[in-house]
Amino acid sequence: MMLKPGFDLIAPYYDFLAGLVFGRTLKKAQLTFLDNIPEQARILIIGGGSGWLLPEIFARTSTCQIVYLEASANMLNQAKQKIKDPAQAACVEFRFGTENNIQPEEEFEVVISFFFLDLFLPAELENITHILFRHLQPGGLWLVTDFVQTHNAGLWQIWTKILTQSMYRFFRVVSGISATTLPDWQNILAHYNLAPQKSAYFYHNLIKSVLYQKK
Numbered sequence: 001m002m003l004k005p006g007f008d009l010i011a012p013y014y015d016f017l018a019g020l021v022f023g024r025t026l027k028k029a030q031l032t033f034l035d036n037i038p039e040q041a042r043i044l045i046i047g048g049g050s051g052w053l054l055p056e057i058f059a060r061t062s063t064c065q066i067v068y069l070e071a072s073a074n075m076l077n078q079a080k081q082k083i084k085d086p087a088q089a090a091c092v093e094f095r096f097g098t099e100n101n102i103q104p105e106e107e108f109e110v111v112i113s114f115f116f117l118d119l120f121l122p123a124e125l126e127n128i129t130h131i132l133f134r135h136l137q138p139g140g141l142w143l144v145t146d147f148v149q150t151h152n153a154g155l156w157q158i159w160t161k162i163l164t165q166s167m168y169r170f171f172r173v174v175s176g177i178s179a180t181t182l183p184d185w186q187n188i189l190a191h192y193n194l195a196p197q198k199s200a201y202f203y204h205n206l207i208k209s210v211l212y213q214k215k
Helices: 005-009 011-022 025-031 053-058 073-082 122-134 155-175 185-189
Strands: 042-046 065-070 092-096 108-114 136-147 194-202 207-214
Touching: 005 073, 011 025, 025 136, 025 194, 025 207, 042 053, 053 065, 053 073, 065 073, 073 092, 122 136, 122 185, 136 185, 185 207
Parallel strands: 042 065, 042 108, 065 092, 108 136
Antiparallel strands: 136 207, 194 207
């Protein structure tokens, strides 16, 4: 998730809390399409949190051009500590800020936004996705993993609804996120020239990973 400054308060516990609720499912979902990242691609990771994903990317590609954009200073510091190899560390620009801190001339072959799109009100999300789309090169890949509305039956539908409502209440209190309910990020992305290449569901269809390609 893209972590606003309020996430500094729970930065040391964020991964633990996520694992407590979802086990390894969140990480499994985020790893699903990483193997599709081209060699030497210039990558933007927005809202990457504690940075556990960075070693996984380096294990799968020889890229040496990563902009790690994060709005939580504490999360950014944690991410820096995840890279032990000096050569790999030199490949990552750890940038404090939001989508507004992407430079006008910057273009990326890959954009990664994991558990990020769910934090914003629809109007905010439309503006954010417009910026990210603009900085993605034609033919580039956009990897998304996030929560979605489920259509389960019976107890699972009740459980996922309670879980989603509880998460939003929690993060609004401790981190001040603007969203009150899950935005329909799939519908918003459908308005751009993005072609879904692959998709996968996790945790009783509450989590979806999608590999988009810009037309």
